[in-house]
Amino acid sequence: MPAPVDNASDLETLVRLSYAVHKAVRQVLSSPHKGREVAMGASGSPTAQLDRVAEAQVLSFLEQELIPWNVLSEELGFIDRGGHDLLVVDPVDGSHNALRGLPFATVSLALGKEQLSDIRVGVVHDIDTGITFWATQGGGAWQDGRRLSSRPWVPHEELFFVNLGANASGRAHSLAQKSRRVRSLGCASFEISMVAQGGADGYFSDNSPASLNLRVTDIAAAVLVLKEAGGGVADSHGRPLDMLLNLENRTSLLAWGDRRLLQEGHREGYW
Numbered sequence: 001m002p003a004p005v006d007n008a009s010d011l012e013t014l015v016r017l018s019y020a021v022h023k024a025v026r027q028v029l030s031s032p033h034k035g036r037e038v039a040m041g042a043s044g045s046p047t048a049q050l051d052r053v054a055e056a057q058v059l060s061f062l063e064q065e066l067i068p069w070n071v072l073s074e075e076l077g078f079i080d081r082g083g084h085d086l087l088v089v090d091p092v093d094g095s096h097n098a099l100r101g102l103p104f105a106t107v108s109l110a111l112g113k114e115q116l117s118d119i120r121v122g123v124v125h126d127i128d129t130g131i132t133f134w135a136t137q138g139g140g141a142w143q144d145g146r147r148l149s150s151r152p153w154v155p156h157e158e159l160f161f162v163n164l165g166a167n168a169s170g171r172a173h174s175l176a177q178k179s180r181r182v183r184s185l186g187c188a189s190f191e192i193s194m195v196a197q198g199g200a201d202g203y204f205s206d207n208s209p210a211s212l213n214l215r216v217t218d219i220a221a222a223v224l225v226l227k228e229a230g231g232g233v234a235d236s237h238g239r240p241l242d243m244l245l246n247l248e249n250r251t252s253l254l255a256w257g258d259r260r261l262l263q264e265g266h267r268e269g270y271w
Contacts, residue, residue, distance in 0.1 A: 007136040010085075010121045014109045015132060017061050018125035021107045024057040025050060025092060025127055029099075050099060051075050054091030054107070062087075069111070072245055074217040085111055086245055088119070088220040092127070094187030103128035104187040110220035117242045122221030124193045133193040133225045141196055141228035148229040150257030151198035155264065156180060161191040163205035169252075171236065172206045175270055188214055192222035192255050196229035202261055204271070206236035206252040213250035216243055223255070231257040238262055238271055 028050045055075050062069060068083040074090050087109065092098055094105035105127045112119035120137040133148070135141040141148040159181040162172055176182045183200070185191050191203045207213050223233050235241050236252030243249045254271055256262050265271050 005120070007121055007139060010111055011123070011134060011136055013065070013067065014111065014121055014123040015125075015134065017058065018107045018109055018123050018132060020061050021054050021057045021091060022125055022127055022130065025054050025098070025107070028053045048095060048099065050095055051092050055089070058087075058089055058091060072217065072247070074215065074247070077247055084113075086113060087111055088217055088245055090189065090217040093189045093218060094185075097186050098127060102186075104185040104190050106187060106189045106193075108189040108217070108221045110224065112220065112245060115242055115244050116216055116220060116223060119220050119224045122224035124189045124221050124225060126190065133196065133222070135221075135225040135228040137224065137228070139228065141225045143193075143197055148196050148225070149198065150196055150226070150229045150231040151201060153201050153256075153258035153261040153264070158201040158261070159183065159199075161185060161194070161200050161203040163188070163207070167207045167212050169206040169208040169236075171271065172204060175204055178268070178270060188218045188253070189222040192219060192233075192253075193225050195231055195255050195257050196222075196226040198257065201257055203253065203255040204236060210250060210252070213252050215247055215250060216245055217247070219251075219253060220245070226255055226257075229257070231255065232259060232262070234262065236271055238266060 069085050069087040070081050070083045071079040072088045090108040093108045098105035107125040109123045110119045111121040122135050124133040133143050160179045161183050162176045164184040233241050233255045
């Protein structure tokens with residue numbers, strides 16, 4: 001029989017795990033070999049030494065603590081460890097930022113079963129500042145002990161995070177032109193968490209081709225944080241979003257802090 005669910009205990013474990021990964025990542029970032037590619041990850045992206053060390057720290061921690069969670073990681077893929085719960089890991093979200101010395105990179109950890117909607121504990125740890133966002137299903141969202149509440153939307157005063165660049169869709173570039181203020185940080189888990197914190201009104205990511213869209217490892221923890229802070233998520237067309245916990249599926253994403261933004265966005269032609 002599965003062990004009883006203990007979100008508080010599992011949250012404490014994920015927070016400690018995020019600190020352990022943070023320490024390992026900071027050590028790599030001080031090394032001259034930090035950007036050396038060592039393999040091709042399960043996601044199809046080159047794996048840098050930074051990612052490999054971070055992922056190894058996750059597995060080492062679980063083994064030392066005798067925690068039998070299965071693991072889904074952006075680099076190694078699915079690892080069956082005989083558990084009933086699945087730890088969804090992006091060991092370094094925003095690794096390109098971290099390797100270039102930019103401050104937007106996180107350790108993203110989420111605990112669930114089979115799909116995004118059943119994630120019950122999430123932790124997003126900022127590698128640069130050490131700030132930790134966390135949430136438990138039904139228990140609210142927090143930032144270093146402060147209860148989070150997303151920002152009420154003020155029309156025509158919005159600030160959006162928008163994923164931009166050569167692969168961003170025309171809809172993403174159009175939204176950037178319509179918005180009062182736009183930021184593009186290159187770290188989905190951090191940007192979604194900042195919507196939960198009230199630093200932005202929304203986050204929009206839509207790539208072309210769709211095969212370059214977000215994986216569940218990028219968003220699982222931050223989506224729970226945002227939902228527990230009063231916000232929500234959809235795909236980039238505003239349709240309800242859920243997805244299986246695997247690396248095969250990809251999704252565009254619209255995250256909002258105030259549901260009125262979702263509704264008004266349709267009328268205004270934002271998405």
